[in-house]
Amino acid sequence: MLFPTANSQAQIPPASFQPGEAVAILLPLPLAGSYDYTVGPGQRLAAGDFVRVPLGGRTVCGVVWGAGSGLVPVEKRRAVEECLDLPPLPEESRKLVDWVAAYTVSPLGAVLRMVMSVPAALDPPPADPVAYVAAPPPASLKMTEARRRVLEAAGQPLPAAELARLAGVGASVVKGLADAGALTRLVMPRRTPGALSDWRREGFPLSSDQAAAAAHLRAKLSGGFSVTLLEGVTGSGKTEVYFEAVAAALEQGRQILVLLPEIALSAQWLARFERRFGAPPLEWHSELGQAQRRSSWRAVAEGRTRVVVGARSALFLPYPDLGLIIVDEEHDSSFKQEEGVIYHARDMAVVRARLGGLPIVLASATPSLETQTNVEAGRYERVHLPLRHGGADMPDLAVIDMRRHAPPRQTWLSAPLVAAVEESLAAGEQAMLFLNRRGYAPLTLCRGCGLRLQCPHCTAWLVEHRHAGRLQCHHCGYISSKPPVCPQCQAEDSFAACGPGVERLAEEVAAKFPDARVRIMASDTLSGPRATAELIASMERREIDLLIGTQVVAKGHHFPLLTLVGVVDADLGLAGGDLRAAERTFQLLCQVAGRAGRAARKGRVLLQTYQPDDKVMRALVSGDAEEFYRAEADDRRIAGMPPFGKLVALIVSGPDPDQVDRVAQQLARLAPRDGGIEVLGPAPAPLALLRGRHRRRLLLKASRSTKVQGVIRQWLGRLGPQSAVRIQIDVDPYSFV
Known part of the structure; x- marks a missing residue:
C-alpha cells in the first residue's frame, strides 16, 4: 500500500438524537x-x-x-x-x-x-479492592493466638484472603477483627498501567546525530499530520531517539501508541522504557489475561493511560487524545494480519495518524520497499542515523560457500564456522547460531518406503519436536506422537528425521562444544514474556555461552558480549515464489547480523550459503543496502508488482474440494478483463489444505491508478452470495501460501 488518503463515510452529526428519532x-x-x-x-x-x-x-x-x-x-x-x-x-x-x-x-x-474486542470492558468496572491494616485494638478485645497472628501480618494493607492465608486463619477471624475495630478497612484504587510515565526524567546521552534526529521528531508534534522514517543501522540508538518524541508528547499531555512486531517478546524494550520514564507503559497483546484486557481497554477509553505499547491490534483501541504513533521495526511482516479482516497495521497506522492530524514515526534499520518508495516520492520524510551509538563498529560480514565447505553428512556446521565459534568461546565471548526453523527436523519420513508424515488437516509436513516427544503442524497446531510402525509399509521403527531444526542443531553443538553453556531461543520454547525476560537476563549475566535461535533472536536484543553470529542456512528464505522473498531475507539477515558487536568488542558475522552470488548475499557482504533496494525496485517495477502496481488475492476455501473448485472456476469466468486488469488463476494454494479447508487462489493484478476495491465489489456482486464456501479478500497480500 502506498500513501493513504482519508475518505471516511461515517455520518457524524453535530446534534444529538432525541427520543423517537x-x-x-x-x-x-x-x-x-x-x-x-x-x-x-x-x-x-x-x-x-x-x-x-x-x-x-x-x-x-x-x-x-x-x-x-x-x-x-x-x-x-x-x-x-x-x-x-x-x-x-x-x-x-x-x-x-x-x-x-x-x-x-x-x-x-x-x-x-x-x-x-473486549466485550466485558463495556460493563461497569468491578469495585476497587478492599484491604485491611492493623489499628490499635480496643481494650475490650480478647486477644487470641489467631488474632495476634493476623495483627502481626497486617502491618501493611492486604486483602482479607491474603491476610488470612499469611496468618493461617479462617476468613471469619479477619472479619471479626475488622468488626471489632482492630483492623482498618481501606479502599485501594486500582493502578492504571501507563499512567505514571514521567517525561521530566533525564534521557540517555545522545550523540550529535541522535540529538538532531530527536529534535526533528519533537518538532513534528506541533505540525499536524506527518510521516517520518527513522532509519538507522542496527545499534544506532533509534529507540532512544524516538523516546525523546515520546517525552515531548507526554509533556503535552497526549496519548502515545508504540507498535512493536512481537510485543510478548520485547522484554528488553520494556525495561529500557521503564528506566527512561520511571514506570512501565500499558501493554496490549494476546498474552494478557481477560481481566487485564478489560481494565486496560477501559483505561485507554477513559484517557487514564498515556502510553500504550502493543501488537497490531493496539491500533484499534479507542484513544480519545492520541498525539503520536511510533511503528518500530516497520518492515516486519508480522504487522500483517492474515485472518479475519486482513490488513497491514503499519499502513493502517498511517491512516489513523492522518485521520487524527498527528505525526507518525516509522523506525527500521531495513525499511520496507513500500516505505522507501514513499520517501523517494516525497510523501514521507527520512531521518538517518548512519553510525552505531557509543562508537561501536558494524560487524565484519563474510559468506561461507557451502559448495566448497560442505560439512560431514548429517551435520550442518561448516569447518570455518566451527573454528570461529571455538575462537569466540576461547576469548570468553558469546556466540549465536541462527536457523529460522523450529523443532528438531522439518520432515520425518520412512526409510523403507519413503512415506512422509503429513498433517491430516493441512498440506504441510509434520515437524518433529524431539524434546517434547511430539510431531506438530506449525499451521493448524495438530499434534501427534511418532508412530512406532509405518502405516504404509508396516516397517517398525523406520522413521528418520530429515534436515535440521534448532533442536537438532543444539545436539550437534553439544557434541562439538561440550563445555559450552547452550540455550535455544524459539517461539515454541518460550512460554511467555516472563520466560523470555529470564532467558535474556541469563544471556546478559553471561550464564549462556552459545545461543541458538530462530527469528525471535533478531528482534532488537542487545547483548554486549555477543561478538559472533553464524547463520546456518542463509538461503532458507529465498526458496519459493514469494514476491518479497529477497527483501524479507535481506531484512532478516541484516537484523540477525546486527546482534553482533554492539558494544566495545568488534563483531563478525558468517553466512553459510549455497548461493554466494545472489543479490541478497552480495548486498550483505558489501554493506550496500541502497544498491540492493535499487535492484529490488527495478525488478518489481519491470514486473508491475507492488509498490509499483497493485495486487489483490482472493482465497476460495471450504470443506468440499469440488464445491471450492466450482466457485473458483465461476469467479474466473466472471473476472474483470478491461482497464489493464489481469486475473491469474484459479490455482491450488501452496497450502491447498489448511485447517481442514481446501483452498484455491486467484490473483488480481492492476496498475497503481486502478481503484481495486470497486473492481472487487463489482466482481463479487456478479457472483452473488455463496453459503458453501468462503471467499477471503487480501488487498496488498504479503503471504502467498
Whole structure:
C-alpha cells in the first residue's frame, strides 16, 4: 500500500438524537452496515455512544453510527434499551473503522469488532479492592493466638484472603477483627498501567546525530499530520531517539501508541522504557489475561493511560487524545494480519495518524520497499542515523560457500564456522547460531518406503519436536506422537528425521562444544514474556555461552558480549515464489547480523550459503543496502508488482474440494478483463489444505491508478452470495501460501 488518503463515510452529526428519532447502530458482527433503531424514552444519544439494543431474541452492544436511514417504518423499529456509561467512541476511531472496511473490502461490523474486542470492558468496572491494616485494638478485645497472628501480618494493607492465608486463619477471624475495630478497612484504587510515565526524567546521552534526529521528531508534534522514517543501522540508538518524541508528547499531555512486531517478546524494550520514564507503559497483546484486557481497554477509553505499547491490534483501541504513533521495526511482516479482516497495521497506522492530524514515526534499520518508495516520492520524510551509538563498529560480514565447505553428512556446521565459534568461546565471548526453523527436523519420513508424515488437516509436513516427544503442524497446531510402525509399509521403527531444526542443531553443538553453556531461543520454547525476560537476563549475566535461535533472536536484543553470529542456512528464505522473498531475507539477515558487536568488542558475522552470488548475499557482504533496494525496485517495477502496481488475492476455501473448485472456476469466468486488469488463476494454494479447508487462489493484478476495491465489489456482486464456501479478500497480500 502506498500513501493513504482519508475518505471516511461515517455520518457524524453535530446534534444529538432525541427520543423517537431513528438512529443507525453499528454492531460488532460481520454485517455490511448499520441497523435502524428508535431512541428510547428519556434517552439522548450522540454519534459514538455505546448502547445496548435488542437483536432477535438477545441483547447486544453496538455504537451509534449516525442518523437512521429512514428506510425502516417507525412501527418496525425497535428501541435502544440503554446507553452505556462509557466515553463515546472517538470520531477518529469511527472514521478508521470506515476507512479500513472500505480499503480491505470487509464488513463494517467486522472491523468494529476489532475495536470492541473486549466485550466485558463495556460493563461497569468491578469495585476497587478492599484491604485491611492493623489499628490499635480496643481494650475490650480478647486477644487470641489467631488474632495476634493476623495483627502481626497486617502491618501493611492486604486483602482479607491474603491476610488470612499469611496468618493461617479462617476468613471469619479477619472479619471479626475488622468488626471489632482492630483492623482498618481501606479502599485501594486500582493502578492504571501507563499512567505514571514521567517525561521530566533525564534521557540517555545522545550523540550529535541522535540529538538532531530527536529534535526533528519533537518538532513534528506541533505540525499536524506527518510521516517520518527513522532509519538507522542496527545499534544506532533509534529507540532512544524516538523516546525523546515520546517525552515531548507526554509533556503535552497526549496519548502515545508504540507498535512493536512481537510485543510478548520485547522484554528488553520494556525495561529500557521503564528506566527512561520511571514506570512501565500499558501493554496490549494476546498474552494478557481477560481481566487485564478489560481494565486496560477501559483505561485507554477513559484517557487514564498515556502510553500504550502493543501488537497490531493496539491500533484499534479507542484513544480519545492520541498525539503520536511510533511503528518500530516497520518492515516486519508480522504487522500483517492474515485472518479475519486482513490488513497491514503499519499502513493502517498511517491512516489513523492522518485521520487524527498527528505525526507518525516509522523506525527500521531495513525499511520496507513500500516505505522507501514513499520517501523517494516525497510523501514521507527520512531521518538517518548512519553510525552505531557509543562508537561501536558494524560487524565484519563474510559468506561461507557451502559448495566448497560442505560439512560431514548429517551435520550442518561448516569447518570455518566451527573454528570461529571455538575462537569466540576461547576469548570468553558469546556466540549465536541462527536457523529460522523450529523443532528438531522439518520432515520425518520412512526409510523403507519413503512415506512422509503429513498433517491430516493441512498440506504441510509434520515437524518433529524431539524434546517434547511430539510431531506438530506449525499451521493448524495438530499434534501427534511418532508412530512406532509405518502405516504404509508396516516397517517398525523406520522413521528418520530429515534436515535440521534448532533442536537438532543444539545436539550437534553439544557434541562439538561440550563445555559450552547452550540455550535455544524459539517461539515454541518460550512460554511467555516472563520466560523470555529470564532467558535474556541469563544471556546478559553471561550464564549462556552459545545461543541458538530462530527469528525471535533478531528482534532488537542487545547483548554486549555477543561478538559472533553464524547463520546456518542463509538461503532458507529465498526458496519459493514469494514476491518479497529477497527483501524479507535481506531484512532478516541484516537484523540477525546486527546482534553482533554492539558494544566495545568488534563483531563478525558468517553466512553459510549455497548461493554466494545472489543479490541478497552480495548486498550483505558489501554493506550496500541502497544498491540492493535499487535492484529490488527495478525488478518489481519491470514486473508491475507492488509498490509499483497493485495486487489483490482472493482465497476460495471450504470443506468440499469440488464445491471450492466450482466457485473458483465461476469467479474466473466472471473476472474483470478491461482497464489493464489481469486475473491469474484459479490455482491450488501452496497450502491447498489448511485447517481442514481446501483452498484455491486467484490473483488480481492492476496498475497503481486502478481503484481495486470497486473492481472487487463489482466482481463479487456478479457472483452473488455463496453459503458453501468462503471467499477471503487480501488487498496488498504479503503471504502467498
